[in-house]
Amino acid sequence: MNLFVDRYPDEARVVRAALASSFLALLIGGIMGLIQGLHRTGYLQIIQDSTYYTVLSLHGVAMVLLFTIYFLVGFFQWAVTDSLDRSSEDIRFTNLWYILMVAGTLMATAALLGGFTDATNLEADVLYTFYAPLEAHPIFYIGLVTFIIGTWLAGVDWFRSWWAWKQEHPGERTPLRAFMVMTTMLMWYLATIGVAAAILFFILPWSLGLVDGVNSLLTRTLFWFFGHPVVYFWLMPAYMMWYVILPKLSGGRLFSDPLARIVFVLFLLLSVPTGIHHQYVDPGIAEGFKFVAMTNTMFLLLPSLLTAFTVVASMEHGAKQRGGTGRLGWLRALPWNNPAFTGMALAGLMFAAAGFSGMVNAGMNLNYVVHNTLWVPGHFHLTVGTAVALTFMAGTYWFLPQITGNGVFSKRLGLVQVLLWFLGMVFMGNAMHRAGLAGVPRRTADPVYDGVTFDTALGSINELRLQIALGSVILTVSLLLFMAHLFLSWFDVASNPAPDNGTIPEALSGPENAPVVLENLRLWTGIALLLIVLTYVLPITSIVSSNGFFGPAGTLVGTLYEFGVWLVSPLAGVIA
Numbered sequence: 001m002n003l004f005v006d007r008y009p010d011e012a013r014v015v016r017a018a019l020a021s022s023f024l025a026l027l028i029g030g031i032m033g034l035i036q037g038l039h040r041t042g043y044l045q046i047i048q049d050s051t052y053y054t055v056l057s058l059h060g061v062a063m064v065l066l067f068t069i070y071f072l073v074g075f076f077q078w079a080v081t082d083s084l085d086r087s088s089e090d091i092r093f094t095n096l097w098y099i100l101m102v103a104g105t106l107m108a109t110a111a112l113l114g115g116f117t118d119a120t121n122l123e124a125d126v127l128y129t130f131y132a133p134l135e136a137h138p139i140f141y142i143g144l145v146t147f148i149i150g151t152w153l154a155g156v157d158w159f160r161s162w163w164a165w166k167q168e169h170p171g172e173r174t175p176l177r178a179f180m181v182m183t184t185m186l187m188w189y190l191a192t193i194g195v196a197a198a199i200l201f202f203i204l205p206w207s208l209g210l211v212d213g214v215n216s217l218l219t220r221t222l223f224w225f226f227g228h229p230v231v232y233f234w235l236m237p238a239y240m241m242w243y244v245i246l247p248k249l250s251g252g253r254l255f256s257d258p259l260a261r262i263v264f265v266l267f268l269l270l271s272v273p274t275g276i277h278h279q280y281v282d283p284g285i286a287e288g289f290k291f292v293a294m295t296n297t298m299f300l301l302l303p304s305l306l307t308a309f310t311v312v313a314s315m316e317h318g319a320k321q322r323g324g325t326g327r328l329g330w331l332r333a334l335p336w337n338n339p340a341f342t343g344m345a346l347a348g349l350m351f352a353a354a355g356f357s358g359m360v361n362a363g364m365n366l367n368y369v370v371h372n373t374l375w376v377p378g379h380f381h382l383t384v385g386t387a388v389a390l391t392f393m394a395g396t397y398w399f400l401p402q403i404t405g406n407g408v409f410s411k412r413l414g415l416v417q418v419l420l421w422f423l424g425m426v427f428m429g430n431a432m433h434r435a436g437l438a439g440v441p442r443r444t445a446d447p448v449y450d451g452v453t454f455d456t457a458l459g460s461i462n463e464l465r466l467q468i469a470l471g472s473v474i475l476t477v478s479l480l481l482f483m484a485h486l487f488l489s490w491f492d493v494a495s496n497p498a499p500d501n502g503t504i505p506e507a508l509s510g511p512e513n514a515p516v517v518l519e520n521l522r523l524w525t526g527i528a529l530l531l532i533v534l535t536y537v538l539p540i541t542s543i544v545s546s547n548g549f550f551g552p553a554g555t556l557v558g559t560l561y562e563f564g565v566w567l568v569s570p571l572a573g574v575i576a
Contacts, residue, residue: 003402003405005402005403008082012078014091014095014098015074016403018098019071021066022067022070022071025063026063029061029067030475032062033476034476037473040445043465051115052445053125054112064234069147070101072233073151075240075399076181076237079240080158080177083175086165088157093160097151098150101146101147104144104147104149107139108140108144111137122139124140126140130203131219131223141204145196148196155185155188155189158182158185162182174511176244176261176507176511179261180240180243183524184236184264184267186525187236187528190525190528191225191229193225193226194221194222195226198218198219202215215548217284217285217543217547221285221540224275224278225536227275228277231380232267234388237392238392239263239264242311242348242391247311249341250315250317250335250341252319253314254310255310255508256313258511260310263307263310265518266303269531270300271300272531273534276289276535277367280367281367281368286542290364291364294363304355308352316330320333337411339408339414343397343422344395346418347389347422348391351383353429354379372442373436373439374433374442375436376442377432378429378433381429386421396486397414401499409485413481417478421482424471424474424475424478425475426471427468427470428468431468434459438457
């Protein structure tokens with residue numbers, strides 16, 4: 001057998017642990033999502049309105065951070081180890097970063113769960129976007145920092161393997177999967193500068209009572225420095241699956257290895273200098289800076305369009321290898337009875353729809369219409385909720401046998417599960433977008449106000465509420481099916497042996513056709529840093545000059561002095 005678990009048992013154990021953590025977070029977050037969907041639509045309200053925000057925070061953190069990133073680190077560990085064909089440089093270090101991530105998760109989750117009871121002062125009802133003026137217990141922020149440090153060390157682990165491989169293979173092109181991991185992690189290191197600075201220097205000291213306040217606009221800007229590129233941190237493992245696994249399942253090969261590399265380099269360059277487009281309505285940022293962010297965001301359409309072309313061309317090649325003919329007739333030759341293929345193909349289709357709503361979010365004038373309405377969560381339920389989540393679940397049907405040695409319990413059950421998820425998200429995504437256009441707000445437990453009516457262009461608000469509730473129920477049924485199927489497959493209840501299908505075929509246009517300059521990751525990282533400086537230095541300087549580091553009391557010089565005193569005073573106390 002050529003299974004990953006047979007060749008690299010220690011690494012497979014870490015991958016399994018990461019995926020188990022990911023799917024546990026998915027289960028918790030999904031249940032919270034059902035409670036939300038039924039509560040705000042009025043069909044079943046088992047919690048108080050005040051508790052809704054605890055549920056919303058747990059749903060957001062579990063789904064958006066824990067589920068996605070745990071899956072990413074597990075999948076990336078497989079990708080690096082398998083593509084470089086070498087074990088981790090030190091499996092103890094690999095175990096360390098996973099343990100740190102778990103420790104951070106437990107701390108942050110404890111604070112989130114504390115919001116359900118008054119027996120403790122723990123709480124973190126700060127939603128997924130945990131910026132000021134909402135304030136959580138310090139343990140929440142400490143947990144997030146610990147979790148992120150774990151991801152940083154995971155990147156170090158993979159770079160160590162890559163550097164060792166480069167020493168042994170001088171002049172060779174980095175295998176595509178490893179290249180994708182390296183560029184993704186470089187983007188992640190740049191993106192997390194913002195959230196690390198916001199938490200460590202401002203929000204955590206404020207939560208601990210070491211400073212009296214924070215500059216809310218500054219911490220908000222630092223959060224969105226991280227908050228938009230984290231979207232691509234979720235998406236890039238999904239992109240890798242579309243580039244690597246979909247062509248194989250289609251029966252063919254990737255159309256172009258060089259195009260795939262260009263796409264990931266573009267994400268490295270363009271992901272971070274876009275965050276201010278989330279702040280179009282913030283009055284403390286000049287319109288010119290917002291226009292620059294909008295322009296940068298529109299450039300991100302390019303890697304998405306390149307991906308659509310490359311992946312569809314690869315699927316067409318595979319279908320024609322299977323006997324498909326005609327301009328569109330080849331679609332019938334694709335393996336639609338395979339849940340891994342069907343789930344990922346439908347996720348890609350939904351991502352195309354999400355791209356159109358994302359263009360509305362990115363445009364300044366149109367954004368003013370949909371900002372803070374249900375349109376926005378409708379958009380990211382199509383991105384992270386479908387393009388990412390459905391790809392991860394569907395890809396697991398192919399990926400799981402590689403790390404467990406056990407085959408999938410039932411392809412038919414898997415097919416039902418992915419179709420149900422797609423159907424549930426069609427209902428929910430459609431209703432949320434339409435409700436947003438009617439002005440229905442997001443982040444509210446009970447969006448009904450005295451004397452306020454919401455008028456829809458088509459249908460009624462009650463119909464949209466029904467769609468959201470129905471979508472929530474269907475998605476939960478799909479999630480429970482997935483968890484049951486995962487359990488049956490993982491522990492081999494059916495004694496179903498794994499197929500030996502882990503080999504990834506070479507691309508039609510291989511790495512030798514890629515420009516050599518693509519291998520120069522230092523160059524691309526340097527350009528990415530330059531773009532970040534050009535995009536963020538002036539607006540952040542303006543924000544600090546107006547209101548200081550810790551609020552409106554003081555000039556830039558005064559707040560720098562205040563900041564220096566805060567840093568030095570603990571050390572002075574120790575010396576004394």
